[in-house]
Amino acid sequence: MTRRRLLLPLVLLALLVLLLVPVRGPGARAEDPARDLAFLTFDRYYDVEQVAAALYAVHDALPRCTRLESMGRSREGRELYVLTIFDPASGDPDLKPAMYIDGNTHGNEVQATEVCLFTIKYLLTKDDPWVRDLLRHVTFHVAPTVNPDARHRFFHTPQTPHSPRRVLRPHDDDRDGRADEDGPDDLDGDGHILRMRIRDENGEYVVDERDDRLMRRREPGEKGQYRTLGLEGTDEDGDGRLNEDGEGGVDPNRNWPAHWRPAAMQHGAGPYPLSEPETRATAIWILDHPHIAGVQSYHNTGRMILRPPAAWSDKDVRMPASDKRLYDEIAKRGLVVLPTYEYLPIRTLYAVFGGFIAWTWLDLGAFSFTNELWGDLGQGVPGADEDSRIAALRWSDVALHGEGFVRWHEVDHPQYGKVELGGWKRFTVRSTPVDFLAETCVRNCLFSLEHAAMLPRLSVEVLGPVEGGRLRVRVVNEGVLPTIHQMARRHGTVPPDRIRVEGARVVAASRPRAGRPAAVVEVRGGAVILSAGIEGKSSLELDLYLAEGEPQAVVLESRMGGEHRRDLP
Numbered sequence: 001m002t003r004r005r006l007l008l009p010l011v012l013l014a015l016l017v018l019l020l021v022p023v024r025g026p027g028a029r030a031e032d033p034a035r036d037l038a039f040l041t042f043d044r045y046y047d048v049e050q051v052a053a054a055l056y057a058v059h060d061a062l063p064r065c066t067r068l069e070s071m072g073r074s075r076e077g078r079e080l081y082v083l084t085i086f087d088p089a090s091g092d093p094d095l096k097p098a099m100y101i102d103g104n105t106h107g108n109e110v111q112a113t114e115v116c117l118f119t120i121k122y123l124l125t126k127d128d129p130w131v132r133d134l135l136r137h138v139t140f141h142v143a144p145t146v147n148p149d150a151r152h153r154f155f156h157t158p159q160t161p162h163s164p165r166r167v168l169r170p171h172d173d174d175r176d177g178r179a180d181e182d183g184p185d186d187l188d189g190d191g192h193i194l195r196m197r198i199r200d201e202n203g204e205y206v207v208d209e210r211d212d213r214l215m216r217r218r219e220p221g222e223k224g225q226y227r228t229l230g231l232e233g234t235d236e237d238g239d240g241r242l243n244e245d246g247e248g249g250v251d252p253n254r255n256w257p258a259h260w261r262p263a264a265m266q267h268g269a270g271p272y273p274l275s276e277p278e279t280r281a282t283a284i285w286i287l288d289h290p291h292i293a294g295v296q297s298y299h300n301t302g303r304m305i306l307r308p309p310a311a312w313s314d315k316d317v318r319m320p321a322s323d324k325r326l327y328d329e330i331a332k333r334g335l336v337v338l339p340t341y342e343y344l345p346i347r348t349l350y351a352v353f354g355g356f357i358a359w360t361w362l363d364l365g366a367f368s369f370t371n372e373l374w375g376d377l378g379q380g381v382p383g384a385d386e387d388s389r390i391a392a393l394r395w396s397d398v399a400l401h402g403e404g405f406v407r408w409h410e411v412d413h414p415q416y417g418k419v420e421l422g423g424w425k426r427f428t429v430r431s432t433p434v435d436f437l438a439e440t441c442v443r444n445c446l447f448s449l450e451h452a453a454m455l456p457r458l459s460v461e462v463l464g465p466v467e468g469g470r471l472r473v474r475v476v477n478e479g480v481l482p483t484i485h486q487m488a489r490r491h492g493t494v495p496p497d498r499i500r501v502e503g504a505r506v507v508a509a510s511r512p513r514a515g516r517p518a519a520v521v522e523v524r525g526g527a528v529i530l531s532a533g534i535e536g537k538s539s540l541e542l543d544l545y546l547a548e549g550e551p552q553a554v555v556l557e558s559r560m561g562g563e564h565r566r567d568l569p
Helices: 003-020 048-061 111-125 130-136 148-156 279-285 323-339 356-362 386-401 433-455 486-491
Strands: 066-073 079-085 098-103 139-143 196-199 205-207 215-217 227-232 292-300 304-305 341-346 367-373 405-413 417-424 457-464 471-476 496-500 507-513 516-521 527-531 538-547 553-558 564-567
Touching: 048 066, 048 111, 048 148, 066 279, 098 111, 098 433, 111 130, 111 139, 111 148, 111 292, 111 433, 111 516, 111 527, 130 433, 139 196, 205 496, 215 279, 279 538, 279 553, 279 564, 292 356, 292 433, 292 457, 304 323, 323 367, 323 486, 356 367, 356 486, 367 433, 405 496, 417 516, 457 553, 496 507, 507 527, 516 527, 516 553
Parallel strands: 098 139, 098 292, 292 367, 304 341
Antiparallel strands: 066 079, 079 139, 196 227, 196 417, 205 215, 304 367, 405 417, 457 471, 471 538, 496 527, 496 553, 507 516, 507 538, 553 564
16 A cells, blocks of 8 residues: 555544544633632622622532522612532432522621532532532532622612611601611711711710720719710701611511511511512522522621521420421531530521511421521630720730721810720621631631532432332432421422333332231322332332333432432333
């Protein structure tokens, strides 16, 4: 064969290879999660626009294992982003049990967003067999900020550490025909809304001898020094009052259907459940993803792991003992990575009517937690005074070099003349200072992943061929949590698990029992009905009696456990 005749087949083979192998575009490179997500760091906070940019960058870097979508828009038109994370090699992510994680329900609770972003990066970059196995079995939906309008205000307008909390809904608080016209004002232009006081010999307060940043009430017969005026602000509407009609809104953690009460009974409830664009869009999106079996919502403050019930006590709602044991087990594992946190039901702190995790537990049937991040500044300060204010200042002086508190200083006020301003900055009392942010993120992330690892982990096995119209199968739940918890069974909020056979109709079913007659199992609509679900760490053998057709596969369908298929030989 001549050299020319030999060269022709080689050229054709090379052309074929070029056609079959995908060609990357200019500058394209193989995915390297650790490198591609290196931009996402936790030595800083991200405002709303930066959060959105980070989510787009994550999805653009790793499109095979992420999905970015919007649940809807806020009242001011900002997107409510949710990033879905999954293992693309292990089947349809929408058919797996899912873990939903969100943050920043209240606008001032900003570090909740950073914990969500950290969780995204951890899942996508952690080279750990346990994490990889978790992603093979669980889909994660992460919504870093579900109150973007208030987050925007926290970063870009003067605020206190405690504001703004609510989703925006203008309201005429002082009933003067105008809405939101007289809120706090930043008199000294430092970006913080501080406390305001004025010198007054008849005032109730004097400087505290222990620390001149504090005040105490004067003793009987003692001459006063100051009168307090509340938050930094002016009388903008000329009615003689300060800050009486600030931005109105609805508390998005009082606007859910579970045990909702009107505003006269529950402050911040809104006119009706899901009245706000943010809560309504989130609810509809969650309902469109029925396999969400675990929920984590991050808030602040107080270093707590909180569980339902929220409006009533365990006794009042007749909390099932089995559900409580499972909640306790999840929290027990969580306290390993959050040893300074306290675990308790929400109702032991206060009543929450219309709360989010009460809705996801009672109405959706998902085990749900709220973690309250950060905590008292003086917690654990050696030799701290009994007054927690002294301990907080001592902590700030050492850990933040005194930068957490704005010392009292004099400014001009249009109505009062000379006044003094002072108080805590935003990123101290409730929001984790950036030097401590990474620790808050990693510990709470690990708690949520431990929860996700306990979700139902189902499989179905075929124990032999079809013989005489009978097929024996085994369903297994390797997860700790059941597919239907006891409260959901009691109220019928979660549909039964089902076993069906593709290509054939199940007409009867039984559960074989050693040494005893088989137990009859309910069959309805050509499928086995498991009304009680499948308990955690359990297996169940069933005999299915078939008719009408050629059986091809056994399919197990579970709201909380996902859908699982096993082809017949």
